[in-house]
Amino acid sequence: MSDTLFTGPPAEIAPGAVHLPGWLPPERQAALVERCREWAAGPAGMLRHTMPRGGRMSVAMTSLGWFWRPYTYERTLPDGTPVRPFPAELGALAARAVEAAYGAPPAPGTPPYDVALVNFYDADARMGMHQDRDEAALEPVVSLSLGDTCVFRFGNTETRTRPYTDVELRSGDLFVFGGPSRLAYHGVPRTRPGTAPPALGLTGRLNITLRASGLAADPAP
Numbered sequence: 001m002s003d004t005l006f007t008g009p010p011a012e013i014a015p016g017a018v019h020l021p022g023w024l025p026p027e028r029q030a031a032l033v034e035r036c037r038e039w040a041a042g043p044a045g046m047l048r049h050t051m052p053r054g055g056r057m058s059v060a061m062t063s064l065g066w067f068w069r070p071y072t073y074e075r076t077l078p079d080g081t082p083v084r085p086f087p088a089e090l091g092a093l094a095a096r097a098v099e100a101a102y103g104a105p106p107a108p109g110t111p112p113y114d115v116a117l118v119n120f121y122d123a124d125a126r127m128g129m130h131q132d133r134d135e136a137a138l139e140p141v142v143s144l145s146l147g148d149t150c151v152f153r154f155g156n157t158e159t160r161t162r163p164y165t166d167v168e169l170r171s172g173d174l175f176v177f178g179g180p181s182r183l184a185y186h187g188v189p190r191t192r193p194g195t196a197p198p199a200l201g202l203t204g205r206l207n208i209t210l211r212a213s214g215l216a217a218d219p220a221p
């Protein structure tokens, strides 16, 4: 099947929420999967976080730039080890993604993209409806999907429930949500195991979100 079958024009799913199918070419997808393998190796590793009420997330994740755990960003890992730095290549990717979604790159002087969450979904992993609201900045969230297709549920800012739109996110798809949709509830009710492009050598789904934390890199002591 042609990879270009799924490339298409940007689709506005909600005001400020844009889906760009097949935005990342296959060779860039493969390179990014390799980078994810490096990032997953440490020092934080892929963690399935425990939620405040005791449940364990089914998605395994690591973060770059800042250490995310429910529901905060920290400058170091729990044992004091520095967090793996946010790679410059991801900052450049975020800027290109914002431009592709909205027609203009992030304005000069806006809070920089400085944190990436790398999420891994095995066949059983899901992510419940939530808002991305641990950031102190409201720059758009940039989301890249690799590997298995998933159902991405994109809702509204008021409730975890309807109205929402289910979108299939395939390997290479870009989804950007900002502006009036920046705090919309969203989640991943399921993936479609075995749908990853074979050339990626990936069993499961990776999702990378790029965000501006809005947090000071070197807060005053």
Ligand SMILES: O=C(O)CCC(=O)C(=O)O
Binding pocket: 117, 119, 127, 132, 143, 152, 169, 186, 187, 188, 207, 209
């Ligand atoms: O896996 C996805 O597509 C969504 C991930 C997500 O919502 C998050 O990391 O906050």
Ligand SMILES: [Fe+2]
Binding pocket: 130, 131, 132, 186
């Ligand atoms: Fe999210």
